[in-house]
Amino acid sequence: MSTSTPLPSEHQATLIDGKAFAASMRQQIREDVLAFHEQHGVTPGLAVILVGNDPASEVYVKNKAIQTHHAGMRSFMHMLPETTSEAELLTLIERLNKDPEIHGILVQLPLPKGLDARRVTNAILPEKDVDGLGEVNAGRLAVDLPGIVPCTPLGCLFLLRDQLGDMKGLHAVVIGASNLVGKPMALLLLAEGCTVSIAHIHTRDTAALAREADILVVATGCRELVKGSWIKPGATVIDVGITRTQTESGKSRLVGDVAFDEAAKVAGRITPVPGGVGPMTIACLLKNTLTAAQMQIEGKTE
Ligand SMILES: NC(=O)C1=CN([C@@H]2O[C@H](COP(=O)(O)OP(=O)(O)OC[C@H]3O[C@@H](n4cnc5c(N)ncnc54)[C@H](OP(=O)(O)O)[C@@H]3O)[C@@H](O)[C@H]2O)C=CC1
Numbered sequence: 001m002s003t004s005t006p007l008p009s010e011h012q013a014t015l016i017d018g019k020a021f022a023a024s025m026r027q028q029i030r031e032d033v034l035a036f037h038e039q040h041g042v043t044p045g046l047a048v049i050l051v052g053n054d055p056a057s058e059v060y061v062k063n064k065a066i067q068t069h070h071a072g073m074r075s076f077m078h079m080l081p082e083t084t085s086e087a088e089l090l091t092l093i094e095r096l097n098k099d100p101e102i103h104g105i106l107v108q109l110p111l112p113k114g115l116d117a118r119r120v121t122n123a124i125l126p127e128k129d130v131d132g133l134g135e136v137n138a139g140r141l142a143v144d145l146p147g148i149v150p151c152t153p154l155g156c157l158f159l160l161r162d163q164l165g166d167m168k169g170l171h172a173v174v175i176g177a178s179n180l181v182g183k184p185m186a187l188l189l190l191a192e193g194c195t196v197s198i199a200h201i202h203t204r205d206t207a208a209l210a211r212e213a214d215i216l217v218v219a220t221g222c223r224e225l226v227k228g229s230w231i232k233p234g235a236t237v238i239d240v241g242i243t244r245t246q247t248e249s250g251k252s253r254l255v256g257d258v259a260f261d262e263a264a265k266v267a268g269r270i271t272p273v274p275g276g277v278g279p280m281t282i283a284c285l286l287k288n289t290l291t292a293a294q295m296q297i298e299g300k301t302e
C-alpha cells in the first residue's frame with residue numbers, strides 16, 4: 001500500500017471515480033426502493049428545507065430533488081425566505097415530523113444569521129434525521145450504536161472500503177473537525193480500526209502530520225491547502241473541499257482542498273473535484289432516506 005520509497009517522476013495516482021461509484025449506488029437504491037414499495041405500498045419521501053437564496057445552495061438542492069425522483073422516491077422542497085424566523089422554521093419541522101409521507105428531513109446548512117443550527121437540527125425526529133447531525137445520531141455514532149451516519153463521511157468511507165478493503169492499523173489523518181464532516185469522518189475511521197489523527201486550525205504542523213498519513217481526508221474549505229509535499233508517497237487522498245471560483249474567461253469552476261495536479265504525482269489514489277466525494281454525498285442521502293423509511297415502516301433496528 002503506502003511506501004516511503006520515492007516514486008518515479010512519471011507517477012500518476014489512480015483516480016477514485018466517485019461519480020461512477022455513486023451512479024451504481026443510486027441504481028441499487030432505485031431497485032431497493034421499488035422492492036420496498038412492492039412490499040409495503042409506501043414511497044420513501046425526503047423533505048429538503050432551504051432558508052434564504054444562496055445561488056450555490058439552490059443548484060445543489062435542486063440536484064438533490066432530481067436525483068431523489070430518479071431513485072423512485074418523493075421529494076418535497078421547502079424554499080423559505082431569508083427573513084424566516086426560528087419559530088416559523090421549527091413549526092415547519094414539527095409538521096414534517098408528524099407527516100407520514102415524509103421519512104427524511106434535511107435542513108441545508110449554513111443557515112442565515114439569527115437561526116440556531118443546533119436547535120433547528122435537533123428539532124428533527126432522530127428517525128427522520130437523514131443528515132445524521134442531531135444529537136441522538138451524532139451521539140450514537142460516538143458510542144458505536146447503530147444510527148443514521150452523516151452523508152459526506154459515509155460516502156468517503158464507502159470509497160475507502162472499495163479502494164483499500166481492510167483498513168486496520170492504517171494511519172488516517174483527517175484535516176478539518178466540523179460536526180458535518182471532519183468529526184464523524186474520524187469516528188468512522190476509528191471504527192474501521194485505523195489509528196486516527198485530527199488536524200484543525202490550531203494544529204502546529206499540519207503538513208508534517210499529513211505526511212504520516214496512509215489515508216488523508218481533507219475537509220477545510222481552504223482551496224488547495226494540501227500540497228504535493230504534504231503527501232506520503234502512495235497514500236490514499238480524499239478531497240472533500242469544494243470552492244467555487246471563476247476562470248479567466250468568467251466560467252465557474254470547482255476547486256478542492258488539495259492541489260490536485262501536484263498531489264496526483266505523489267498519492268497512490270486520489271479523488272477529483274468535481275466527480276469525487278460530492279456525488280457520493282447525494283447517493284448516501286438517498287440511501288439514508290430509504291433506510292429511514294425502512295426503519296419507520298418495518299420498525300427494525302433500535
Ligand atoms: N463534497 C461534499 O459533499 C461536501 C463538501 N463540503 C466542503 O468541505 C469543506 C469543509 O466543509 P465543513 O466541514 O462544513 O467546513 P467548516 O468550515 O464547518 O469546517 C472546516 C474545518 O476545517 C478547519 N480548518 C480550516 N482551515 C484550516 C487549516 N488551514 N488547517 C487546518 N484546519 C483548518 C476548521 O477549523 P476551525 O473550526 O478551528 O476553524 C474546521 O474544523 C468546504 O469546502 C465545504 O464546501 C462540505 C460538505 C459536503
Ligand SMILES: Nc1nc(=O)c2c([nH]1)NC[C@@H]1CN(c3ccc(C(=O)N[C@@H](CCC(=O)O)C(=O)O)cc3)C=[N+]21
Binds near residue numbers: 110274277282
Ligand atoms: N445539512 C447539510 N447537509 C449537507 O450534506 C450539506 C449541507 N447541509 N450544506 C452544504 C454541503 C455541501 N454539500 C455538497 C453535496 C454534494 C455536492 C456535489 O454534488 N458536488 C458535485 C458537483 C456539483 C456542482 O457541479 O456544483 C461534485 O463534487 O462532483 C457538493 C456539495 C452538502 N452539504
Ligand SMILES: [Mg+2]
Binds near residue numbers: 150151152153180281
Ligand atoms: Mg452530509
